[in-house]
Amino acid sequence: MTALRTAFTGYYGMRNFGDDLFGVLCTRAAQAYWHAAPRVVGPPLAAAPARSTVPRRYPTRWYGGTGVVGKASRWLSFARGIHDCDVLVMGGGSVITARESFRKPMMLSAVERGVQLAAVGVSIGPFDDARDEDLVAAFLQRFRYLSVRDARSHRLAQAMGLEAITHAGCDLAALLPALGPRTAAPVKMPNAPVRVGVAPCRYREDGEYAAPSRRRWEEHLIATLADLRRTRDVCVDVFSLNEHPHHGDSALAQSLVERLRTEGVAATWRAYASQDPLRTVDALAACDVVVSARLHGAIVAYLQEVPFMIIDYHPKCRDFADDIGLHPLLRVTAAEAENPFSEALPALLAGERQPRVSRAAYAQRAPDIFQCAPWAQA
Secondary structure (H helix, E strand, O other): OOOOEEEEEOOOOOOEHHHHHHHHHHHHHHHHHHOOEEEEEOOOOOOOOOEEOOOOOOOHHHHOOOOHHHHHHHHHHHHHHHHOOOEEEEEOOOEEOOOOOOHHHHHHHHHHOOOEEEEEEEEEOOOOOHHHHHHHHHHHOOOOEEEEOOHHHHHHHHHOOOOOOEEEOOOHHHHHHHHOOOOOOOOOOOOOOEEEEEEOOOOOOOOOOOOOOHHHHHHHHHHHHHHHHOOOOEEEEEEEOEOOOOOOOHHHHHHHHHHHHHOOOEEEEEEOOOOOHHHHHHHHHOOOEEEEOOHHHHHHHHHOOOOEEEEOOOHHHHHHHHHHOOOHHHEEOOOOOOOOHHHHHHHHHOOOOOOOOOHHHHHHOOOHHHHOOOOOOO
């Protein structure tokens, strides 16, 4: 029997930790649950058991560029991906909206040739108006399978009349316990310093969603860590989880490192590199507590059972926090007036404020993302 030819498309190869992690987990899950021959639409990803549509030696800075070369690279990669596949899957992280993309007409054209469409680990909306919602509903009607990652998206899919194809799933990162590396947890030495992971994000503060002031929460965090340092040894790993030259966090992370050092706090910059998301998973797992503006810094911390706080700058952050029952004290919001870290960080380090939904219960749902699909193998 010929293996199902499955192509996964997403923002892979754009030097973003979360998106590359989706690519790795999707390809592993397709092999495990669909007995498929997976392919990554994009550059090769370390630890992904799949072919890719971009040659290994092709520079990722060209592929992810904003100019003509980058756009042409992504178009050619996508065209190659849909040319010889049975199923084309939007694999993780995408927020499906009415925004136009070159991919949409190419996907619909592929349907006419017999390619089946699916999406896993995605969110839907929100939409500006009913017209945009209707456009997306019409697009998704062409799909064979849709697994959404949050309860709000599931309610919206049902309202769109997509009940027959929609599965109430969770974030694809929840596959980590089942399909990730079987590495032992790092051994904590008795007198080791408290290791705090911080993942900033270059988000907009003037959008429709009320986002907390980036400068304010960073200053509050620095002050709290400087106070904590007076009573115990502290070291901070500042993660740049998106290394894209135009949209990434590298400058933010390096600036935060310098500001922490100015206050006498030991800090190290950790850049995401080499399209190897599992290495970054290990680095996050080595922390005692994580403060993340990047959604997948928070989600991976949760899945690795590391206490965490999330910077609530986007509906997807709120949706995840709601889904796991994250304590309000651990959500940094625009409504925050006082220092949100002064009470929360000591509580987390003391083992308090656990999410209502355990990591095990959340991760238990993850295999169903693939096992409930039409292509699942017994």
